[in-house]
Amino acid sequence: MKFSEINLLDELKRPELADLHNIFHQRAVAKGAIAFHPDADENLVFIIASGRVRIYLGFEDKEFTLGVLEAGDLYSTHAGCFAQALEESSLLVTDVQSVKRCMSEVPLFNRTMVRVLGQILNNSFSIIGSLAFQDIYSRLTAFLYKEALRTGVQTDEGTELRLAVTTEQLSQHMGATRQTVSTLLNNLVREGIMQKRGRSAWLIPDMEALRQQAQQ
């Protein structure tokens, strides 16, 4: 999940925006530390200056990763999510009021926000799909894992799996419609657990990640 294309950081460095840059203060976050909790009172917006920050929903012992933000991405603390530094990271932080100024002066601000929100929304739809079809999802990933163990070919990039069945046949095997199985396969791709390599051909970069999905 890569969000960065145009970089908000470069934009903010423009000399004419020096005033604007000053409303942000820098905050260092150690690897593994939670930068923001969903129940914090502060209503802040942060830009990733360096490092990577995982955005996730956490309920009791369950966690759902919504995305990994990289340099130039921004997000807010009042969205009900946890923000965890995956590596030593540096954040530019400011309050929501100050951001409203940025919004008019730096159009890239809103565009970056739309892009990040769109990505996170997309991932949340994947999570909803997986949860709504937990049964079928577990059976599908268990089937793919077993097939990859049995017939997969090891390569430098991971395990290559060539399915001997069509999506139609796979759906019948799972007792689900073709559309549901397609949706769940797309979810696996979006989550980076599988990569499509052609008709019925897949790459599984990390077999352990697939196995964990099957056990949920």
Add this chain to the structure above:
Amino acid sequence: MKFSEINLLDELKRPELADLHNIFHQRAVAKGAIAFHPDADENLVFIIASGRVRIYLGFEDKEFTLGVLEAGDLYSTHAGCFAQALEESSLLVTDVQSVKRCMSEVPLFNRTMVRVLGQILNNSFSIIGSLAFQDIYSRLTAFLYKEALRTGVQTDEGTELRLAVTTEQLSQHMGATRQTVSTLLNNLVREGIMQKRGRSAWLIPDMEALRQQAQQ
């Protein structure tokens, strides 16, 4: 779920934006009709000119409402959602390329997008919470429904329920943490099924809607 505050429609009517207004074409949608399917090839953006449009995820026989858009709200067709007119509606439709022009000329465009995406994201988090705790959620709503039937007071606005237990006690009763029960109660409020009226006091506008939650 009301999205509208500042109105993009008014903005687009400004005389200096006449050119911009012309890139949109109007599309009428009958009450109950699906305006857009998630698997459509078209990559469009639409603004609600009049009426109300429900945005939802649909999988087999399951539907999850993400929000109801009103006049001045905008959304895109490539987000994997269904868009259904809840009443006779009129949409202003254009392709994504044309919208990129709007984005720089009409800052309100992106701001509206951020607001709508934020709301839909918020609702998707509620859905994830409810699905992840389906068990507790069903038991909680079943408990609230029974209590409201037993002790609720009928008013013009709905059924008033005064709980004799604290959230702490309610959590123990459900075998969940206080935080999970709070989250699920917040979900019920966000979905409009309950309204908070004070400490342990709630209004249930529609008992049937609460009953349906309990049965999921």
